[in-house]
Amino acid sequence: MALDSIPSDTFKLGFIGAGKLAESITRGVVSSGVLPPSRISTAHRGHDRRKVFQSIGVTVFDHNHQVVEGSDVVIFSVKPQIVKNVVLQLRPLLQNKLLVSVAAGTKLKDLQEWAGHNRFVRVMPNTPSAVGNAASVICLGGAATEDDGELVAQLFGAVGKVWHADEKLFDAITGLSASGPAYIFLAIEALADGGVAAGLPRELASGLASQTVLGAASMVINTGKHPAQLKDEVASPGGTTIAGIHELEKGGFRSLLMNAVVSAAKRGQELSKG
Numbered sequence: 001m002a003l004d005s006i007p008s009d010t011f012k013l014g015f016i017g018a019g020k021l022a023e024s025i026t027r028g029v030v031s032s033g034v035l036p037p038s039r040i041s042t043a044h045r046g047h048d049r050r051k052v053f054q055s056i057g058v059t060v061f062d063h064n065h066q067v068v069e070g071s072d073v074v075i076f077s078v079k080p081q082i083v084k085n086v087v088l089q090l091r092p093l094l095q096n097k098l099l100v101s102v103a104a105g106t107k108l109k110d111l112q113e114w115a116g117h118n119r120f121v122r123v124m125p126n127t128p129s130a131v132g133n134a135a136s137v138i139c140l141g142g143a144a145t146e147d148d149g150e151l152v153a154q155l156f157g158a159v160g161k162v163w164h165a166d167e168k169l170f171d172a173i174t175g176l177s178a179s180g181p182a183y184i185f186l187a188i189e190a191l192a193d194g195g196v197a198a199g200l201p202r203e204l205a206s207g208l209a210s211q212t213v214l215g216a217a218s219m220v221i222n223t224g225k226h227p228a229q230l231k232d233e234v235a236s237p238g239g240t241t242i243a244g245i246h247e248l249e250k251g252g253f254r255s256l257l258m259n260a261v262v263s264a265a266k267r268g269q270e271l272s273k274g
Contacts, residue, residue, distance in 0.1 A: 006072050006098050006151055011039070013155070014071030016064050016086060017078040018044035018053060021102060024129040025075070026056055028158035035155075043067050068093045073151065075100040076111075080271075087114040098148050100155075104174060105272040108141045108167055118142035121152045124170055125159070126178050134160030135177040139167040171272065175265030183260055188213055 013035060015022040022042060029035045037057030043064050044050050050060045061067055068074055068090050074097050078086050083103040087094075091114065099120045101111050112118045120141035125134045136156040140149050153162045165173065188209045195205030220227055235242040248254075 005145075005147060008147075008151060011072040011151070012070060013040045014067035014074045015040070015042040016067060016074060016076045016090070018042045018049045018060070019077060021125065021129060022075070022077040023052060023056075024134075024159055025077075025155065026053065026058060028129070028132060029155055030056060032158040034158050041067050041070055064090060065093055068097065071097065073098045073100065073155075075102065075155075077102050079103070080105050084110070084114055087111065091116050098144070098151070100152055104178065105268055107272060108139065112141055119144050119148065121148060122167065122170070123152065123156055124173050124178055125156060127181050129156075129159040132159050135163070135180075136160060137163045137165050137170070137173050137177070139165060139170065171265045171268040172261075174268040175261040175263070179264040180261070183257060184213060 013029070015026070026037075026040055026042075030037050030040070038059075040056075041059040041061060042053055043061040043066060044053070045062060053060050059070075064086070074094070076083055076086065076099065080103045083101065083106055094115050095117060097119070099111070099115055100123060101120065102123050102125055103111075104124070106122075108120055108122050111120050111122065118141045121144050122139045122141070123136055125136040128134050129136070134156070136159075138149060138152055138156070140146075149164065153164075156162050188206075191209035191212065192202070192205040195208060196202055200208070216230075219225075219230055223230070231245070235245060
């Protein structure tokens with residue numbers, strides 16, 4: 001059966017789940033001009049969450065079925081523990097819709113089975129979507145078209161950068177980019193603590209640590225140089241930087257980060273198997 005194309009200039013977007021991620025994507029697509037708020041809807045009965053979305057100009061319904069009925073593209077932005085029940089409850093309404101899931105550890109084959117069709121796209125974003133700097137990875141389901149993928153990439157591109165990958169890589173992606181921000185938060189905290197130990201005021205140390213990490217990441221992205229090359233350019237012979245790097249190497253810094261990614265990926269595998 002031929003699938004109806006989603007009209008890119010008039011399609012309506014609905015969020016099942018009105019949490020922080022749905023809010024971030026909504027703010028991103030509205031502020032970037034991808035969609036006007038009049039073409040976005042969600043459902044929530046809590047006053048605070050309703051107020052947040054209404055302040056953006058989004059329609060907020062009382063029930064999820066109202067969102068689905070009025071949408072061409074439906075994003076399931078709910079916890080992995082409840083996504084099955086939510087999709088099954090809405091199944092009679094999901095035909096001819098482009099469906100998107102951001103539920104961690106929930107495979108396309110299960111999502112498609114619950115929905116009753118294969119026009120599904122799985123996305124793995126991360127928490128920096130809240131500030132427009134997400135790293136999101138997209139995988140197309142069995143009946144999702146290239147145009148569907150481009151449309152979803154446009155939506156998530158409003159809150160950061162987007163990559164495409166095979167679903168078999170998603171556990172590793174979870175270990176790196178989905179869990180990765182927490183590793184970096186720990187690193188920033190540790191750098192700031194080191195600054196305080198060396199005599200800096202806490203506020204100054206925290207600011208310098210955060211900006212240093214941001215600047216270093218920007219150099220990797222913008223120069224195209226390998227991180228090892230950039231590291232070597234800072235570490236002059238017999239200098240302060242190489243002395244600090246020596247301590248990091250003695251503590252197994254690189255191995256710790258590698259092991260963290262692998263461990264989180266393995267845990268993702270375990271969770272996805274139920």
